[in-house]
Amino acid sequence: MELEPEADAMPATPAGMLASRVARARSRSGLSLRALAEKLGYPHTYLSRVERGEQVPSPALADALDDFHGTDGLIAELLVVAMAAEVPTWGRRVLDEERRAARIQTFNSSVVPGLLQTEAYTSALFRESMPGKDSEKVALRVGTRSHRRAVLDSATPPLYWAIMDEAALRRPVGGPAVMAEQIRQILNTAETNSAVQVQVLPFARGVHPLLGGSLSLLTLRDGLTFAYVESFASGVSVDAPADVLELTTLLDIARSKALDSGESASLLHRYLKEYEG
The missing domain is CATH 1.10.260.40 (lambda repressor-like DNA-binding domains)
Known part of the structure; x- marks a missing residue:
């Protein structure tokens, strides 16, 4: 019935x-x-x-x-x-502006960058990171992130340059099957969407200035750039030119330590085989 x-x-x-x-x-x-x-x-x-x-x-x-x-x-x-x-007040500006951005540069130290996440990965991530929240709130957060991914499929997508720490690949969010699907999604997006660049910063490259945090730089079509710094339960938009320049420098240092796109793809394939196995 x-x-x-x-x-x-x-x-x-x-x-x-x-x-x-x-x-x-x-x-x-x-x-x-x-x-x-x-x-x-x-x-x-x-x-x-x-x-x-x-x-x-x-x-x-x-x-x-x-x-x-x-x-x-x-x-x-x-x-x-x-x-x-359902979007926290500190994140609403990013949600609004990324649809109009010409370029989005982002670094994540512990999870896969949001616009590259599969729904299964996001769902597993939010279920574990939102203790005490009912299923409705979790579903809304998952749905919001899922809808954000449409930015990369638009007729005029922004240049999306994503850098992630190897920790994001090593941590098995949702288990091996979810991680395998997630890595296939990253590889497919990078291979089929010329607007997307993905780099991995491996453990072997040592310390970098963005350990433990998440940073995004959004450049709008009028040339204005602002930064968004997020921690586990808060975030802040940064507009002051001197502060944006300082954060851009930190992102550039992290990028300089990351593998290039080809090396990053090879590392992603190694993790894919591991999770599939």
Whole structure:
């Protein structure tokens, strides 16, 4: 028997209202989850998770639901509100500006850079790093990061230069299968998207000035560059030219110690074989 989500039991949050709206729209159409899934061309399990608030819909699914139910863009608008509400205040500027950036340079010392993460990797990462948070909040954070990846697939993507410490590859987030999928995703993106450059800073190169942190430099299309420094539970945007120059120097030093793109690909393939094995 197909279980129906209890739309009225959803919490009064943007995410809860989104899930309730999706469930009510289907209920009014008189369709089962499987019937709606067949008409839209999406797995019924995916629609079920959306209606239960366990996963946010993709922008494409939100548009498809609006078109099918004739809700005049309401579901897509609720999706934007739900995701924006969950982004920490310190990270909202990056979320807004990276869609308009001409170049994004980023360094991560302990995890795979966000725009390169697979959904399974992000989900495993947030489940472990958000203790005490309910599934709705975790789903929203995963969905927000998943939607951010569309920046690299746009018609005019920014130049994305990602550097990661080898620790990000050594740490098995989600287990071997998740890591293998994640590394394949990095390799495929670097090989097929000319706007993406990936470098790995190996343990053998020793100490570098960005140990234990995350730094992004975003250059907008008008030439303005600002920095974003993030720790485990906070972040700050940096605009002062002298401070941006200092952080750019630190990133340049880390980049100078990293492997070039070909050497980085070789190291990624070695880790891939290890996780597949």
